Amino acid sequence: MPQQQMNPRGRDVTPILLGIALTVFATLPFWAGKGLVFLAGIVLLQMVFALAFNLMFGLTGLVSFGQAAFFAAGAYASGWLARMLPDLPFFLTIAFGGAVGAVLSAIIGLVALRRASGIYFAILTLALGQLVYTLIGKTTALGREDGLIGIARPVLDFGVFEINLAAGDNYYFLILTASVVLSAILWWVWHGNLGRILAAIRQEPERVRFLGIDVRRYREYAFIISGTVTALAGALVAPWSQIITPMLAHWSYSALPILFCLLGGRSRFWGPAVGAIVFAGLEHATRTMVGVAELVVGGALLIVVLAMPGGILGTLSALGGRYFGTKREAGHD
Amino acid sequence: MLADLLLIAMNGLVWGMAVFLVASGLTLIFGILHILNFSHGGFVMIGAYLAFTLMNMLAGSVGIVAFILIAFACAAAVGLMGFVVDRVVFERLKRVDDSYSLIATYAVLLLCEGFVKTAWGPNFQSVYPPSGLEGAVFLGNLFMPSYALFVIGAGVIVFLVLDFWLHRTPSGKIMKSVAVDPWMASLLGINVNAIFTVAVVGGFVLAGLAGGLLAPNQSLSPMMGGVYIIQAFGVIIVGGIGNVRGAFIAAILLGLIDAFGTVYVPQFPGIFFYVAVAVIILFRPQGLLSGIH
Amino acid sequence: MTDLLEARDICFAYPSVRVLKDVSMTVRANECHVIIGPNGAGKTTLFKVLSGETLPQSGTVRYSGEDVTRLDAWKRVHRGIGRTFQVARLFSEQTVLNNVILALECRENIKGTSLGRWWRLNPARELVDEAMSRLAEYGLDRRAQDSAKNLSHGDKKRLELLLTLSLHPKLIMLDEPTAGMAPDDRRAVVAMVNRLREEEGLTLLLTEHDMEVVFGLATRLTVLSQGKVIASGEPEEVRRDPVVHEIYFGKGRHHA
Known part of the structure; x- marks a missing residue:
C-alpha cells in the first residue's frame, strides 16, 4: 500500500517472528519427539483453517459459526475418494476435497449471505454447519458416527523420482509446504485489491454499494475462498491423523478458528496463526489435567476479549510501537 | 395409528418443553441486554450437576417435593453465579459488537465445561427421576413415562408464571419498557442498570431451575451444555429473539417438527430441527411472532 | 431539457406509519433539483427509494427512460447515479x-x-x-x-463527494450536504455544486434545510410535507405559492 512507502512506520517485528516460527516448524522433526511432530502437523493445518476463516471475520466482518463443515467436507471427500480409488494420484484426491469444499461453501454462502448481519448470520451458519455434521454422522458410506479409519499416506510419483509419504517425516514436510503455499495465497488475497474491497465492506458496506460494488457477491467471494482453503486443509489432515470423525464438522470445532483469531488478533493477517500456536501450547501443557484445559483456554479467551481487543499480536505491536517511539496504525495491515 | 401420532406428538412436546425451560432464560437476557449468552447451556448443566449431587446427598428415595425444592436450590445457586458473571463479564459487553459478546460468553461456556470436568469428572452420570415419577401412566391408550408428563407440566407452568410476570405485574412492565427503549426508561427515572442485573440474574435462575428439573431427562456429561445451547438458540431465533411467548410456541413447533421428522425420515434424525431453523431465519428473520411480546 | 430521473406514484410505509403517499417528481438533465420540507416529511425515505437503498411498496422509478424501481443500488450506480449520505460514510480506518x-x-x-x-x-x-x-x-x-x-465535518462531506464523483456519475444525490456546517463551508458547497452543474454538466438532486443554500443553488424545487408533494417548480414560483407559505414558510424560518 502506498502509505507504507510514504509513511515509514515503526520497526515491524512480524518478519522476524515469521522467520523464527518457520525455522522451528521446519527443523522440528530433527529434535522433537513423534508426539510433538504430530501435534505440529495438526497446528499447521489449524493455522491455515484460522487464516482462511479470518478472511471473512477480520477482513470482511462476517462471523460464521459453521466453518468446520468445510474442514470436514474436505477431509471426508478426499478420504472417501482415497478409499474408493486408492490408485488415484494423491494431488487429485486433495484437489477433490478442495472442490467439494468450494461447491459446499458456494451453496451455503448463497443461502446464508441473504442474512449477513451479526447474530442471524452466526446462527444461520451454525444451523447449516450442524446440518452437515448430522448428515455426515448418519451416512453409511462415510462411516456414520465412527468416521473413516485407515486413510493411507500414499506415494507421490513424480516420474523421475518418488516420495513415499508414509515413510519417516515426509508427510509432515508435505503439510508444512502446503501450509506455506496456502498461507501465501491467503496473504495475497488479504493484501491485494480484493482484500482492500473486502476491508472496505467491513467498514462501510453501504458506501461500497454506492461505489457500484455488488457487496453480496464480494462477501460470497470471501466465503468461497475461505471455504475452499479450509477444505484443502481438511483434505490434508485426513492422511495425517489417519482417522476422521464427524466431530470435525461439529460446531465446537467451528469455534476454534474464532478463538484463534481473537486470541492472536483478528485485524492482522498473521494474528490467527499466533492464536493457533498459543492455543496449542496451552492445550498441550494442560493435556493431562482433566478440565483444566477448558478453564485455561476459557479464561485466556475471556481476558483477551474483555481486556485486549487487539489480541496478542495487536497488543504486542502496540507495546512495541511505544517502545520504538512510533505510533502504529491498527486495522488493515 | 392415531395413538402412534399422539405418541410422536407427545415426544415432540416433551422435547419442546425441555428446550423451552432452557430457552426461557436465554431469551429473557437477550430481550433486555441484547447479549446472546452462549454460556447459558453451561449454567443449565451446572444446575443439573448440582441437583445430581444434592440428590445423592439425600441418598435413598427423593420425593417429588424434595426434588422440586432441590431444583429451586439449584436455581438460587446458579442465580448467584449469574450475579458474578453479570459483574465480571456482561457489564463490559454492553458497548461491544454482537460477535464479541457471542465469543466472550462462549469463553464462559468453556469455563463451565472445565468447572464441571474438574468438579464431577469427565464421565457420564445418570440421575433417576424422583420416586413417584419413575413409573409410567396410561393416558387413554397412550403409555407415557410420568417424568415426561412432569417436564411438560413444568414447561407450561414456567411459561405461565413468566408470561404473567412480564405482562401483568408492575415490575414486569418496567422490564418490558427497558427492553423496548432503555434510554427512554432511564429518562423516566428507572434505574436501568439495576433492571439489567435483575434480568441477568433472572435468566440464570431460570437456567439453574431448568438444570435441576431436567437432570433426570438425560445422562449428565460435560458436553450437555453445548447440546442444550444449540437447541435453545434455534428456539429463540424462531420465536423472535427476546420474545418469551414466541419461544414457547417455537419450542412446541420445533419439537413437533423434529419428532415427526425423526419418525418419517429415520435415516437422518435431528436434521429437521436445523432445516426448520435455517428456513425461518431466511424467510422470517424477525421470528414467527414479531411485534407480540 | 430531457427527463433524467422520474418518480411516479411512489408509496412507502413502515409497518405502523405511511411515509410516502403517491409521490411523483421529475428531475431534468442538468438541473439542480432540491427537495425541501419539514422534518419527517419523507425526504430521506424518498432519497432511499430513488437511490435503491429500499424498495417502495408501489410506484415506479425511471432513470433515462429505463424502469429501475427494483434495480439494486449498485446497478443504478453503474448507470450513472451517485449519492452521499446525511452523515458522511467513509472508510474511517483508512x-x-x-x-x-x-x-x-x-x-x-x-x-x-x-x-x-x-x-x-x-x-x-x-x-x-x-x-x-x-x-x-x-x-x-x-x-x-x-x-x-x-477530518473535520466539512472535510468529511467533501471527501465523500469526491469518492462519489470518482465514478463519473451523471446524476448525484446529496442528502443534506451542508448539515452541521459553518457558514463559510456552506458557501463553499454552494459554489462547488454550481460549478459541477455549470462546468461539468452534472445533474444534482439534493435535500437541504438551509434556505440560503437552497435559493443559492436550486434551479427547481419540490416541496414535501407529510409524505406528499405539495408544490413543485422554479424557486421563485414556489416561494410565491400560497399553499407552501401556509404550510411551510408561514411557520417561520427556524422550521425551514
Missing part, C-alpha cells in the same frame, strides 16, 4: 488518500480494466497519481496521509 484510491479501484473493477483485478497487490501508480490530483483539486491534498476519521 487514510484520506486510501479512501480515494479505493473508490478509483472500485471504478476500475466495475469497468473490468486490468487496474482493478483482484491479484493486484498494490494499487496502480496511475490510480495513486489520479487520487492525489483529485485531492488537490478539492483542497484535501494536505490531509492525504491523515486518517479519514480525523
Whole structure:
C-alpha cells in the first residue's frame, strides 16, 4: 500500500517472528519427539483453517459459526475418494476435497449471505454447519458416527523420482509446504485489491454499494475462498491423523478458528496463526489435567476479549510501537 | 395409528418443553441486554450437576417435593453465579459488537465445561427421576413415562408464571419498557442498570431451575451444555429473539417438527430441527411472532 | 431539457406509519433539483427509494427512460447515479488518500480494466497519481496521509463527494450536504455544486434545510410535507405559492 512507502512506520517485528516460527516448524522433526511432530502437523493445518476463516471475520466482518463443515467436507471427500480409488494420484484426491469444499461453501454462502448481519448470520451458519455434521454422522458410506479409519499416506510419483509419504517425516514436510503455499495465497488475497474491497465492506458496506460494488457477491467471494482453503486443509489432515470423525464438522470445532483469531488478533493477517500456536501450547501443557484445559483456554479467551481487543499480536505491536517511539496504525495491515 | 401420532406428538412436546425451560432464560437476557449468552447451556448443566449431587446427598428415595425444592436450590445457586458473571463479564459487553459478546460468553461456556470436568469428572452420570415419577401412566391408550408428563407440566407452568410476570405485574412492565427503549426508561427515572442485573440474574435462575428439573431427562456429561445451547438458540431465533411467548410456541413447533421428522425420515434424525431453523431465519428473520411480546 | 430521473406514484410505509403517499417528481438533465420540507416529511425515505437503498411498496422509478424501481443500488450506480449520505460514510480506518484510491479501484473493477483485478497487490501508480490530483483539486491534498476519521465535518462531506464523483456519475444525490456546517463551508458547497452543474454538466438532486443554500443553488424545487408533494417548480414560483407559505414558510424560518 502506498502509505507504507510514504509513511515509514515503526520497526515491524512480524518478519522476524515469521522467520523464527518457520525455522522451528521446519527443523522440528530433527529434535522433537513423534508426539510433538504430530501435534505440529495438526497446528499447521489449524493455522491455515484460522487464516482462511479470518478472511471473512477480520477482513470482511462476517462471523460464521459453521466453518468446520468445510474442514470436514474436505477431509471426508478426499478420504472417501482415497478409499474408493486408492490408485488415484494423491494431488487429485486433495484437489477433490478442495472442490467439494468450494461447491459446499458456494451453496451455503448463497443461502446464508441473504442474512449477513451479526447474530442471524452466526446462527444461520451454525444451523447449516450442524446440518452437515448430522448428515455426515448418519451416512453409511462415510462411516456414520465412527468416521473413516485407515486413510493411507500414499506415494507421490513424480516420474523421475518418488516420495513415499508414509515413510519417516515426509508427510509432515508435505503439510508444512502446503501450509506455506496456502498461507501465501491467503496473504495475497488479504493484501491485494480484493482484500482492500473486502476491508472496505467491513467498514462501510453501504458506501461500497454506492461505489457500484455488488457487496453480496464480494462477501460470497470471501466465503468461497475461505471455504475452499479450509477444505484443502481438511483434505490434508485426513492422511495425517489417519482417522476422521464427524466431530470435525461439529460446531465446537467451528469455534476454534474464532478463538484463534481473537486470541492472536483478528485485524492482522498473521494474528490467527499466533492464536493457533498459543492455543496449542496451552492445550498441550494442560493435556493431562482433566478440565483444566477448558478453564485455561476459557479464561485466556475471556481476558483477551474483555481486556485486549487487539489480541496478542495487536497488543504486542502496540507495546512495541511505544517502545520504538512510533505510533502504529491498527486495522488493515 | 392415531395413538402412534399422539405418541410422536407427545415426544415432540416433551422435547419442546425441555428446550423451552432452557430457552426461557436465554431469551429473557437477550430481550433486555441484547447479549446472546452462549454460556447459558453451561449454567443449565451446572444446575443439573448440582441437583445430581444434592440428590445423592439425600441418598435413598427423593420425593417429588424434595426434588422440586432441590431444583429451586439449584436455581438460587446458579442465580448467584449469574450475579458474578453479570459483574465480571456482561457489564463490559454492553458497548461491544454482537460477535464479541457471542465469543466472550462462549469463553464462559468453556469455563463451565472445565468447572464441571474438574468438579464431577469427565464421565457420564445418570440421575433417576424422583420416586413417584419413575413409573409410567396410561393416558387413554397412550403409555407415557410420568417424568415426561412432569417436564411438560413444568414447561407450561414456567411459561405461565413468566408470561404473567412480564405482562401483568408492575415490575414486569418496567422490564418490558427497558427492553423496548432503555434510554427512554432511564429518562423516566428507572434505574436501568439495576433492571439489567435483575434480568441477568433472572435468566440464570431460570437456567439453574431448568438444570435441576431436567437432570433426570438425560445422562449428565460435560458436553450437555453445548447440546442444550444449540437447541435453545434455534428456539429463540424462531420465536423472535427476546420474545418469551414466541419461544414457547417455537419450542412446541420445533419439537413437533423434529419428532415427526425423526419418525418419517429415520435415516437422518435431528436434521429437521436445523432445516426448520435455517428456513425461518431466511424467510422470517424477525421470528414467527414479531411485534407480540 | 430531457427527463433524467422520474418518480411516479411512489408509496412507502413502515409497518405502523405511511411515509410516502403517491409521490411523483421529475428531475431534468442538468438541473439542480432540491427537495425541501419539514422534518419527517419523507425526504430521506424518498432519497432511499430513488437511490435503491429500499424498495417502495408501489410506484415506479425511471432513470433515462429505463424502469429501475427494483434495480439494486449498485446497478443504478453503474448507470450513472451517485449519492452521499446525511452523515458522511467513509472508510474511517483508512487514510484520506486510501479512501480515494479505493473508490478509483472500485471504478476500475466495475469497468473490468486490468487496474482493478483482484491479484493486484498494490494499487496502480496511475490510480495513486489520479487520487492525489483529485485531492488537490478539492483542497484535501494536505490531509492525504491523515486518517479519514480525523477530518473535520466539512472535510468529511467533501471527501465523500469526491469518492462519489470518482465514478463519473451523471446524476448525484446529496442528502443534506451542508448539515452541521459553518457558514463559510456552506458557501463553499454552494459554489462547488454550481460549478459541477455549470462546468461539468452534472445533474444534482439534493435535500437541504438551509434556505440560503437552497435559493443559492436550486434551479427547481419540490416541496414535501407529510409524505406528499405539495408544490413543485422554479424557486421563485414556489416561494410565491400560497399553499407552501401556509404550510411551510408561514411557520417561520427556524422550521425551514
